[in-house]
Structures are given as C-alpha cells and as structure tokens.
Amino acid sequence: MTDSNQWLDSLPAPNGILESVQRRGREALTQTKAPNNSFENWRLTDIRKLENLLTLPVYKKENSIENDFPLKVVRPPSDGIRLILNHNSDPLERVNLPKGLSSLTKLELEQNLGRTNAKCLFQEEWPVALNYASASNLLALKVTGKAPPIELILSSNPNQFNPTRVIFVLEENAELDLLEIAMGSEESAHSHLIEIHLSQESKVQHGMIAIGKKDSHLLCNIAIQQDIRSEYSLTCVQTGWSLARLEPHVVQVNGNAKTNIKGLQLSKKDQQLTTNTQIRFDGPDGMIEQLQKSAATDKSQCIFNGVIEVPRIAQRSNASQLSRNLLLSKKARIDTKPELRIIADDVRCAHGATVSQLKEDELFYLRSRGISSAKAADLLLKGFYQEILSLLPVEADRWDVLNTLLDS
Amino acid sequence: MINKDSKLILEITDLHARIEDQAILQGVNLRIKAGEIHAIMGRNGSGKSTLSKIIAGHPAYTVTSGEIKYKGENLMNMEPENRSRVGIFLGFQYPVEIPGVSNLEFLRVATNARRQELGEEELDTFDFEDLVQKRLELVQMDPAFLNRSVNEGFSGGEKKRNEILQMALLEPSLSILDETDSGLDIDALRIVAAGIxxxxxxxxxTLLITHYQRLLNEITPDFVHVMASGRILRTGGSELALDLEKDGYEWVEKINKDKEKV
Structure with missing residues (x-):
C-alpha cells in the first residue's frame, strides 16, 4: 500500500472552516495503518485500486463541473433546489435558501460537526480520516418544518482527489427529501462524508445516485443518527466505478424509530463495488427494513456486508434484512454477508441472501410470447433494478438511471 | 369443427424427447387441422405437459428423434420466440411471476412482436391500451391487473385469465392450453372457457391438456387423445373423455398392454 505520508505532504496547510478537522484527520492518518487485506473490513477489497487514490492530488484546478456533468440536460427538481458542492467554493454562494432551510450557526456547527460520525463509530475509519484530512469546504444546513426537496450535486474533477462534506440537522417534526448525485470523472477519486441528525419525529427520504466513469473511485460514508419516532429512508444506486465503497451507518439512539435501507449495485468489467451497512438499535422498539441488490457481470465483483446490532437494551426490535444478487457471467463474483448480532431476547429479526442467474423459467415465459432472449433478459433486469429505482426521491427519473444500468 | 379439407396446422411424427437423461416422450404422433379442437388427457407424468413445452420450444428438453411440423415447416431449429411470432401459443399450467416487469408493458412488447411478424404496424402505448381494454372484456379481467407486475400476487384464476388475455392479444393459429382449468372455480372456469x-x-x-372432464363440458373437443408413458395410446371423439371420467385411465392402459403382448 502506498504510504499516505507522501499524499499528506502534498496537501496544503490546514485552513478554513474545517482547519481543526483537517489537522485531526492528518494526525489520524499518520498514526493509522493504511487498509490491507488482513483487516476484516477490507478483506475482499482490491488494495491495488486503493493505491491509486493516494496518487491523486487534492487541489489541482478549478472545478469544471459544467463541462463534465450532464447538468445542462437534466433539469433541476421542479419544486426543490439544486445545490452544487465542490471542495473549493461555498455551495451557498449566490443561493437564497428557501423557507425551512438555514445555514448552521457557528455554535450549532460546533455542537453538531462530527457528533453523528462519533455515534456511528466512523471516527476511526480510514476513509473518514482521508475526508477529514482533505475536505476544505462544507455544506451545513438546518431543516425546520417541511423543507423543499434538495438535489445535491457532488462535483468531481478528473485526475484529482475530490473531497466533499455535508451535514444536515433536522429539528423536531422536520421533513426533508434529499437526492445526492455523484458522478465520478475519469481517473478520479471522490471522498464523500455526510452526517444527518434526525431529531424526534423528523423524516428524511434520502437518495443517492453514484455513477462512476473509467478509473474513478468512490469512498462514501453516510452517518445517520435517529432520535425516537424519526423515520429515515435511504435508497442508493451505484455503478460504473473502478472501486466504490458505500458505507451507511445508522444509529437509533433511543430506539423506537424506523429505518428503511434499499441498495442496488451493478458492476461490470473489472469493477469492484462494495456496500457496507451497519445499523444499531440503542433502545427498544426500533424497526429496520433492508433490501440490498447486486448484479455483477464480466469479471467484476459486488460485495455486501450488512450488520444489524440488537443489544440487550433493544427489546421488541423488528429487523428484516434481505440480500438478492444476480450473477450475470461466469467470471463475475458476488460476496454477500447479511449479519444479525442479537443479544436482546424479545425481538423479531429475519435475514436472508440469494445468489442466482436470470431464471430460466422466467426467460422462457417471456420468449414464449415472442420476446427475443436479449429483450427478455433486459426486461428481467429492468424488473430487478426497478424495484429499487422506483424508491429514489426527488423526481429521480430525470436522471434516467435505468437506461444507464441497462446500457451496461 | 372437423373439416376434411382444412389445412394441417400441426403434425407430430414419432416424437421422442428427454430431459437430461430421462426419456419422456417415446413416439408421439399427432395431427391437428385448422378449425379442430383436440384434448389430451392422461395421468400425471404421462408426458402431456412435456409435449406442450416441446412444441413451444422449451430449451430444457432435447428432441432425440421424430419431428414437429407447423403449417408444413419443421420447428426443430426454431427459437421459442420465433415459434410464438409465427402463431404458436402456450398457455402455461403455472404462469410465471416476474417481479418489477409491468404486465401492460409485457403484453405490449409481446403483441408488437407478433404484429411485426404479421407485417402489421407496431402499436404505441395509447393504441395498445385501447386494444387491451377491448380484449379484457373477453376474460372479464379487472384492468387494475395491467398495472401490476406480470402475474405477481395474482390468484390462480387471475393468472389463467391473464394467459387467455395474452392469447386474445396474440391471435395465434395454434393454441396449446396446459391445464388451463387447474386452480379455477366454476365461475372462472366458465369465463375462461367462453374466452377460449x-x-x-x-x-x-386448439390443443387442450387436461385431467378432467369439467373443462370439456364447456369446450367440446373434436378429438380426445389419451396419453401414457410418453405416447398417445388411444384417440376418440368427445365421448372418450366421458368414458375416462367414468372408468379412469386403467382400462386404456390395460388395452395397451394387451396390444403389446399380442
């Protein structure tokens, strides 16, 4: 593994609103061993691909999002706002925030920044330390009442390491629909960290569309803290990255909240896509429903590790976790590990995993109706993907993700 | 309706077939002309469903000898989708559920594949909806089922109605209906039979595959064939089905064994 010290030396001196965080991140990196396959969490990761990350400079050029990104062809959400986030400019510059959204004050920022990360035990994670060390800008918003939907564009430059960081704090009874769009540029890396704190009875519908390009890399950490009677739904779709690692961690701090996680990853060529989720009930009467789907073709690999922790305090929790996977070629690989860690004795928990190819009886049924085998396979894949895509919030159809997936 | 001068639609000659290492069909002969309704009856495992799947081109089965001709053309090297396009329809005993695929879209794609073969213009979404609404009346099916995934969460009866709806849209020359009566209550059976x-x-x-006389009370076949051990043992008129209902299959098999001895 490439020495991270060299990469750290290439960073500019800590500065700006995240100066202290940068110092902390850099310190952590000097003291933390870079991941290798002997670490349980990185056991299956292609470490050679990780090495590429640390060869990319953080600050190279001004962002050229208009050139690289299909923003001109995808209209903004009709009733919401579009914000563009990059590492070197204020995302709220020239933006009038609508009712229900406001910037966190300095005090609020001090109180909240990193708090949810700590609850989710992200502090010690290597990808988070990378983000801490390099991110220089931040989108930090408070949500009050029912806010208009937000589309958040996470911009990325080619031949560059692109760090972005976001924090949302929802007040009691607040509601937010959020769609994040990350489209990797060629030979780039994107490090994204988002924290969302849901106060009592607040609701978030969170979507993430992450589509990479040639030799692009994504490290994405999603930290969610739920107070009682809050509801959080996450729908993630990722494809096209040489290496991607999506890690949503959710903590129901006093239980009695609802969490719904749906994920879809499609890998091709020699890509390696990973989703690692961790959900913890720190109180009773919590609910989690999770469905993770993967499809792998060519000689690519999809990995899913899903941990649900139900400690003794989490009595009457209700957890359901399902992993459904399609192997679309002989050389592709699927590794899936749904995992329930249950200590409480009065709970309803179920989990399961299936790995299969396209079903012959389904293909024959469609073919027996005059549909060619290629079109039949397309229809079946479409059905497989659509179950997840249909749940993306904020008029996500505008991004035509289905055709991107089918073109693969 | 028997008409000596009608064209031959299906001609099966000495058909042998297997799945993996297991021989299932062992010399089937069958000729069906235009206008005729045939019924194949037989015990479970006699080869009835296998025969229907082989005619439709199921890739799991291998034809080891014999031939199947449809309107004079050998079907052996024809893909299942092409068999459908030229007018062969198989109504499934267990219609397959396909989550996430809209029933309406599936029906439209299938209908357009057939129309293309017939040299007719493909239907866009709006025109197709007009057509499908008319065809729905034939099977008295709730239009809400169009917006659901193919067969997903349908009851047994709804699945069979959906099969007949497909038949009505594809307008096949040869319809093979594999145990279309199974899972139907009496009212649903009458509606489906009226559609057929x-x-x-x-x-x-039309080739009906069934275990029971009750379907044949609603659809009168011109010929009834009894199948056992991968062969058609006996052929008769509609009265043969009544004899089977009365006496079971044993007597047919016994006659066959006696013949073999001779």
Whole structure:
C-alpha cells in the first residue's frame, strides 16, 4: 500500500472552516495503518485500486463541473433546489435558501460537526480520516418544518482527489427529501462524508445516485443518527466505478424509530463495488427494513456486508434484512454477508441472501410470447433494478438511471 | 369443427424427447387441422405437459428423434420466440411471476412482436391500451391487473385469465392450453372457457391438456387423445373423455398392454 505520508505532504496547510478537522484527520492518518487485506473490513477489497487514490492530488484546478456533468440536460427538481458542492467554493454562494432551510450557526456547527460520525463509530475509519484530512469546504444546513426537496450535486474533477462534506440537522417534526448525485470523472477519486441528525419525529427520504466513469473511485460514508419516532429512508444506486465503497451507518439512539435501507449495485468489467451497512438499535422498539441488490457481470465483483446490532437494551426490535444478487457471467463474483448480532431476547429479526442467474423459467415465459432472449433478459433486469429505482426521491427519473444500468 | 379439407396446422411424427437423461416422450404422433379442437388427457407424468413445452420450444428438453411440423415447416431449429411470432401459443399450467416487469408493458412488447411478424404496424402505448381494454372484456379481467407486475400476487384464476388475455392479444393459429382449468372455480372456469371458445376460429387450432372432464363440458373437443408413458395410446371423439371420467385411465392402459403382448 502506498504510504499516505507522501499524499499528506502534498496537501496544503490546514485552513478554513474545517482547519481543526483537517489537522485531526492528518494526525489520524499518520498514526493509522493504511487498509490491507488482513483487516476484516477490507478483506475482499482490491488494495491495488486503493493505491491509486493516494496518487491523486487534492487541489489541482478549478472545478469544471459544467463541462463534465450532464447538468445542462437534466433539469433541476421542479419544486426543490439544486445545490452544487465542490471542495473549493461555498455551495451557498449566490443561493437564497428557501423557507425551512438555514445555514448552521457557528455554535450549532460546533455542537453538531462530527457528533453523528462519533455515534456511528466512523471516527476511526480510514476513509473518514482521508475526508477529514482533505475536505476544505462544507455544506451545513438546518431543516425546520417541511423543507423543499434538495438535489445535491457532488462535483468531481478528473485526475484529482475530490473531497466533499455535508451535514444536515433536522429539528423536531422536520421533513426533508434529499437526492445526492455523484458522478465520478475519469481517473478520479471522490471522498464523500455526510452526517444527518434526525431529531424526534423528523423524516428524511434520502437518495443517492453514484455513477462512476473509467478509473474513478468512490469512498462514501453516510452517518445517520435517529432520535425516537424519526423515520429515515435511504435508497442508493451505484455503478460504473473502478472501486466504490458505500458505507451507511445508522444509529437509533433511543430506539423506537424506523429505518428503511434499499441498495442496488451493478458492476461490470473489472469493477469492484462494495456496500457496507451497519445499523444499531440503542433502545427498544426500533424497526429496520433492508433490501440490498447486486448484479455483477464480466469479471467484476459486488460485495455486501450488512450488520444489524440488537443489544440487550433493544427489546421488541423488528429487523428484516434481505440480500438478492444476480450473477450475470461466469467470471463475475458476488460476496454477500447479511449479519444479525442479537443479544436482546424479545425481538423479531429475519435475514436472508440469494445468489442466482436470470431464471430460466422466467426467460422462457417471456420468449414464449415472442420476446427475443436479449429483450427478455433486459426486461428481467429492468424488473430487478426497478424495484429499487422506483424508491429514489426527488423526481429521480430525470436522471434516467435505468437506461444507464441497462446500457451496461 | 372437423373439416376434411382444412389445412394441417400441426403434425407430430414419432416424437421422442428427454430431459437430461430421462426419456419422456417415446413416439408421439399427432395431427391437428385448422378449425379442430383436440384434448389430451392422461395421468400425471404421462408426458402431456412435456409435449406442450416441446412444441413451444422449451430449451430444457432435447428432441432425440421424430419431428414437429407447423403449417408444413419443421420447428426443430426454431427459437421459442420465433415459434410464438409465427402463431404458436402456450398457455402455461403455472404462469410465471416476474417481479418489477409491468404486465401492460409485457403484453405490449409481446403483441408488437407478433404484429411485426404479421407485417402489421407496431402499436404505441395509447393504441395498445385501447386494444387491451377491448380484449379484457373477453376474460372479464379487472384492468387494475395491467398495472401490476406480470402475474405477481395474482390468484390462480387471475393468472389463467391473464394467459387467455395474452392469447386474445396474440391471435395465434395454434393454441396449446396446459391445464388451463387447474386452480379455477366454476365461475372462472366458465369465463375462461367462453374466452377460449370465442377465440377458436375456422382457421385456428386448439390443443387442450387436461385431467378432467369439467373443462370439456364447456369446450367440446373434436378429438380426445389419451396419453401414457410418453405416447398417445388411444384417440376418440368427445365421448372418450366421458368414458375416462367414468372408468379412469386403467382400462386404456390395460388395452395397451394387451396390444403389446399380442
């Protein structure tokens, strides 16, 4: 593994609103061993691909999002706002925030920044330390009442390491629909960290569309803290990255909240896509429903590790976790590990995993109706993907993700 | 309706087939002309469903000898989708559920594949919806089922109605209906049977596969065949089905064994 010290030396001196965080991140990196396959969490990761990350400079050029990104062809959400986030400019510059959204004050920022990360035990994670060390800008918003939907564009430059960081704090009874769009540029890396704190009875519908390009890399950490009677739904779709690692961690701090996680990853060529989720009930009467789907073709690999922790305090929790996977070629690989860690004795928990190819009886049924085998396979894949895509919030159809997936 | 001068639609000659290492069909012979309704009856495992799947081109089965001709053309090297396009329809005993695929879209794609073969213009979404609404009346099916995934969460009866709806849209020349009566209550059976009767025309042929007389009370076959051990043992008129209902299959098999001894 490439020495991270060299990469750290290439960073500019800590500065700006995240100066202290940068110092902390850099310190952590000097003291933390870079991941290798002997670490349980990185056991299956292609470490050679990780090495590429640390060869990319953080600050190279001004962002050229208009050139690289299909923003001109995808209209903004009709009733919401579009914000563009990059590492070197204020995302709220020239933006009038609508009712229900406001910037966190300095005090609020001090109180909240990193708090949810700590609850989710992200502090010690290597990808988070990378983000801490390099991110220089931040989108930090408070949500009050029912806010208009937000589309958040996470911009990325080619031949560059692109760090972005976001924090949302929802007040009691607040509601937010959020769609994040990350489209990797060629030979780039994107490090994204988002924290969302849901106060009592607040609701978030969170979507993430992450589509990479040639030799692009994504490290994405999603930290969610739920107070009682809050509801959080996450729908993630990722494809096209040489290496991607999506890690949503959710903590129901006093239980009695609802969490719904749906994920879809499609890998091709020699890509390696990973989703690692961790959900913890720190109180009773919590609910989690999770469905993770993967499809792998060519000689690519999809990995899913899903941990649900139900400690003794989490009595009457209700957890359901399902992993459904399609192997679309002989050389592709699927590794899936749904995992329930249950200590409480009065709970309803179920989990399961299936790995299969396209079903012959389904293909024959469609073919027996005059549909060619290629079109039949397309229809079946479409059905497989659509179950997840249909749940993306904020008029996500505008991004035509289905055709991107089918073109693969 | 028997008409000596009608064109031959299906001609099966000495058909042998297997799945993996297991021989299932062992010399099937069958000729069906336009306008005729045939019924194949037989015990479980006699080869009835296998025969229907082989005619439709199921890739899991291998034809080891014999041939199947449809309107004079050898089907052996024809893909299942092409068999459908030229007018062969198989109504499934267990219609497959396909989550996430809209029933309406599936029906439209299938209908357009057939129309293309017939040299007709493909239907866009709006025109297709007009057509499908008319065809729904034939099977008295709730239009809400169009917006659901193919067969997903349908009851047994709804699945069978959906099969007949597909038959009505594809307008096949040869319809093979594999145990269409299974899972139907009496009212649903009458509706489905009425649909099949309406779709049977002088230029089409129908092959019913069934265990029971009750379907044949609603659809009168011109010929009844009894199948056992991968062969058609006996052929008769509609009265043969009544004899089977009364006496079971044993007597047919016994006659066959006696013949073999001779």
């Amino acid at each position: 009767n309406q779709l049977a025309k002088p230029n089409t042929a």
